[in-house]
Amino acid sequence: MDFNLKIALAGEGGQGVQAVAEIITEAAYRAGFQALYIPNFGVEQRGGVSVAFVQISSEPVSAPKFTTGDIVVALSPRAVERVRQYVGDKTLLVYEAGLEDDVRRVYGEEQRRLAVPALAIAQEEMHPRVFNVIILGVLVGITGFVKEEAVQQALERQLGHKFARDPALRELNYRALERGYDIGRGKREAVYTNLFAV
Amino acid sequence: MATRPVTGEQRAFMTGNEVVAWAALAAGADIMYGYPITPQNEIMHYWTRMAPKYERGFLQTEDEISAGFATVGGVLAGKRAFTATAGPGNVLMQEAMAMAEMMRLPTVVVVTQRGGPSTATVIYSQQELNLTCFGGNGEGLRIVYSPASHDELFLYTIKAFNSAWKYRFPTFVLGDGYQSKMREPVTIFAPEARGITMEPCHPMVGLPGLPGEERDPAHLRNTYNLEDELYEVLMDAINAYESVAPQVMEWDTYAVDDAELLIIAHGVVSRAARAAVVTLRERGCKAGYFRPVTLRPFPAEPLRPLADRARNLLVVESAYGQLKRHVQAGLYGIPTPVTGYLRPGMGITPEEIAQCALSLLKN
Numbered sequence: 001m002d003f004n005l006k007i008a009l010a011g012e013g014g015q016g017v018q019a020v021a022e023i024i025t026e027a028a029y030r031a032g033f034q035a036l037y038i039p040n041f042g043v044e045q046r047g048g049v050s051v052a053f054v055q056i057s058s059e060p061v062s063a064p065k066f067t068t069g070d071i072v073v074a075l076s077p078r079a080v081e082r083v084r085q086y087v088g089d090k091t092l093l094v095y096e097a098g099l100e101d102d103v104r105r106v107y108g109e110e111q112r113r114l115a116v117p118a119l120a121i122a123q124e125e126m127h128p129r130v131f132n133v134i135i136l137g138v139l140v141g142i143t144g145f146v147k148e149e150a151v152q153q154a155l156e157r158q159l160g161h162k163f164a165r166d167p168a169l170r171e172l173n174y175r176a177l178e179r180g181y182d183i184g185r186g187k188r189e190a191v192y193t194n195l196f197a198v
Numbered sequence: 199m200a201t202r203p204v205t206g207e208q209r210a211f212m213t214g215n216e217v218v219a220w221a222a223l224a225a226g227a228d229i230m231y232g233y234p235i236t237p238q239n240e241i242m243h244y245w246t247r248m249a250p251k252y253e254r255g256f257l258q259t260e261d262e263i264s265a266g267f268a269t270v271g272g273v274l275a276g277k278r279a280f281t282a283t284a285g286p287g288n289v290l291m292q293e294a295m296a297m298a299e300m301m302r303l304p305t306v307v308v309v310t311q312r313g314g315p316s317t318a319t320v321i322y323s324q325q326e327l328n329l330t331c332f333g334g335n336g337e338g339l340r341i342v343y344s345p346a347s348h349d350e351l352f353l354y355t356i357k358a359f360n361s362a363w364k365y366r367f368p369t370f371v372l373g374d375g376y377q378s379k380m381r382e383p384v385t386i387f388a389p390e391a392r393g394i395t396m397e398p399c400h401p402m403v404g405l406p407g408l409p410g411e412e413r414d415p416a417h418l419r420n421t422y423n424l425e426d427e428l429y430e431v432l433m434d435a436i437n438a439y440e441s442v443a444p445q446v447m448e449w450d451t452y453a454v455d456d457a458e459l460l461i462i463a464h465g466v467v468s469r470a471a472r473a474a475v476v477t478l479r480e481r482g483c484k485a486g487y488f489r490p491v492t493l494r495p496f497p498a499e500p501l502r503p504l505a506d507r508a509r510n511l512l513v514v515e516s517a518y519g520q521l522k523r524h525v526q527a528g529l530y531g532i533p534t535p536v537t538g539y540l541r542p543g544m545g546i547t548p549e550e551i552a553q554c555a556l557s558l559l560k561n
Contacts, residue, residue: 022381029211029383038380040321060347062473064380064466067549 004057005143006066008086009135011075013050016132019158020073021052024139027146027154028056036061049082056145071142073135075118077102087111092187094138114138114187121179130176137177141184148181203252207387214377217348218282218308219244220386221355226396227306228277229255231268235287236320237375238310242282262287266294266307273303274418276401278359280306284375285314288326288333295368296334300420302435304362304369304399308355311374313543322375323543324465324516327524330370331494337432339439341369341446342494344465348384351377354491356389356396363397365442372493374516376466376545439495448491449500453479457486459555460508462501462525463515464490471514473548478555485555490524498528505529510558514539514551 007024011017018039025037033056040051055061068088074080074095080102087093087107095103097115107113118134126134133155140151155173156163163170203223212220218241222230230249232242246256255277259265265281272279283291288309298305311326313319332338341361343354354371362369389396402416409415422428452472454460459478463471468489478485488504490497505511511534513522522538529536539546539554 025381026211034383035211036380036382038376061382063470063545063547064376065545065547067547 002058004055004059004061005071005145006069007054007056007071007073007139008066008069008083009052009054009073009075010049010079010083011073011132012078013048015050015075016135017050017052017073017075020132020136020139021054023136023151023154023158024146025054025056026157027140027150030154031146031150033057033145034060036064038064040065049076049078051079051082056143071139073139074099074103075135080106092142094135094142114142114184116180116183118180122176125179126172126176130172133173133176134180134183137180137182138184139180140177141181142187144185144188148177151177201252202388203248204386204388206391207385209383209385211381211383212348213240213379213381214348214351214373215240215310215379216244217351217384217386218355218371218373219248221352222280222359223248223252223254224352224386224388225356225359226278226389227254227280227359228399229257229272229279231257231259231265231272231279231281233259233262233265233283233287235262235284237312237322237378238282238284238287238308240378241308241310262290263293266291266305267297269305269307270294270298270301270303273298273305273399274402275404276399278306278363278396278399280308280359282308282310284310285312285326286317288329292329292333295340296336297420298368299334299336299339299435301418302366303402304359304366306355306358306362306369306371308358308371308373310378311372319543320375321543322516322545324374324467325518325520325542326372327464327493327515327517327520330372331524337436338494339367339435340494341365341367342372342492343370343448344372344491344493345377346465346468346489348377348382350491352384352386356394360394360397361446363399365438365446367439372465374466443495444499446492447495447497447499449497450489450491451500451504452487454486454488454504456484457504457507458484458509459486459559460504460511461485461487461551461555462489462511462513462521463487464493464521467514467516467546470546470548470551474551474555477548477552481556483555483559490521493521493524496524496528501525501528502532505534506532508534510534511536512539512551512555512558513537514546514554516541516544516546518542 029035069086097117122131269281313323314325358369407413515521
């Protein structure tokens with residue numbers, strides 16, 4: 001079956017949005033899908049809204065950017081505004097739960113949505129630095145097309161050198177991934193699982 | 199010391215900048231000269247990381263004027279030399295590239311277009327088409343390839359070295375920030391694995407033997423005293439360019455046989471154009487697409503009959519009419535109306551093109 005899943009992610013520079021995009025795209029490519037990821041960034045090294053465009057497809061991906069995402073992720077107040085142009089009627093908006101008021105103001109009540117308390121989980125149960133890995137887990141859980149192990153391997157490729165220095169980091173990241181995965185799986189929709197049923 | 203960077207064919211998932219560095223290595227490039235500028239930087243980064251392993255050289259110069267002239271110097275010394283730049287850096291390189299045009303030097307430049315004019319954005323555009331094709335104080339005797347995918351970025355970077363050394367015209371790979379930064383699957387290969395033989399490189403200075411007695415003197419000039427002298431040299435170069443143009447020209451088409459609406463795009467935008475044609479066909483619109491792969495020489499001849507047969511032409515580009523002007527000049531005398539979907543410095547999606555095409559067909 002032909003499919004082309006489009007995900008846009010946005011957050012503040014330094015929140016780890018690009019790493020999430022890179023890991024999920026690489027995991028999808030290694031799982032045998034066509035995949036394309038492109039970052040969009042300003043001239044600043046830090047600060048400013050960082051946007052990532054991910055497409056995972058059965059056929060080679062056409063244009064690197066798209067008009068409307070199937071899933072759009074917003075992780076900061078400015079990101080909530082910034083991704084508005086990529087959100088359509090059918091888009092699932094995934095956002096940090098602390099942004100509830102911003103999301104309500106920009107998108108009203110009708111938008112399909114999933115609030116993820118990633119900041120609270122990271123701060124209270126884990127470590128602030130795994131905030132983005134929780135989000136990664138959520139996306140893997142929602143879409144369900146890449147096995148968790150494949151994502152762990154992708155994490156390993158990305159962060160292996162850090163894990164080697166501090167093995168506790170590996171365990172922390174895996175836990176964050178798992179926690180996000182469980183949140184995402186609860187929202188998994190037939191539309192995605194059907195797409196990827198091979 | 200490893201000698202072969204790529205053997206056979208290898209699948210990979212990487213950014214376009216990595217692809218260019220691998221391609222230059224696979225092509226046997228001897229040295230890169232460069233000065234940092236986004237979104238080209240990682241070509242230099244990857245090259246400097248990998249080049250020492252294969253005994254290749256790198257020199258960071260003080261600016262792009264210098265990088266351009268150093269590339270000229272490398273080529274004169276018989277090295278397969280290249281540089282990469284973007285935006286304002288591409289502007290600064292034009293003097294050196296004009297010299298390469300004048301002296302028929304096989305320089306290779308990879309351009310990763312960013313928003314312009316001036317510093318503008320570090321992200322993306324197709325606004326360096328005019329500059330790359332015609333940037334010098336001359337006639338634009340250059341070869342300019344516009345790749346659309348990582349597979350092509352790899353292939354045309356290799357090809358650029360061969361075209362440059364075979365035809366002796368400065369050659370450019372005109373990429374863009376999107377292609378530089380995006381990751382997608384690519385198959386990299388050793389040229390011989392695809393039956394490609396690299397053109398040999400020869401030094402033009404420091405040749406052995408006594409000039410005038412044991413060999414002809416090397417007469418390398420970019421300065422002439424008389425109009426007639428310059429005219430003669432230029433006309434030789436122009437005639438050479440025109441005679442090889444048919445061999446150098448490349449283009450791509452899709453669904454053009456019965457196309458009433460012909461969408462014309464180059465580079466990364468052509469991917470969106472092709473996808474839009476698929477959508478339009480599904481809706482019963484007779485759409486097709488034409489893509490110049492070489493922007494210099496521009497493939498006007500193969501385009502003309504297709505354009506003549508169509509009822510509408512739609513030129514789509516991330517610039518304000520730079521491709522459209524080429525198209526219109528190439529199609530002079532053909533009455534089919536030409537419309538532009540012109541978005542300087544902006545990415546273009548298949549949905550936008552399809553929508554624009556549908557509204558064009560309604561009117």
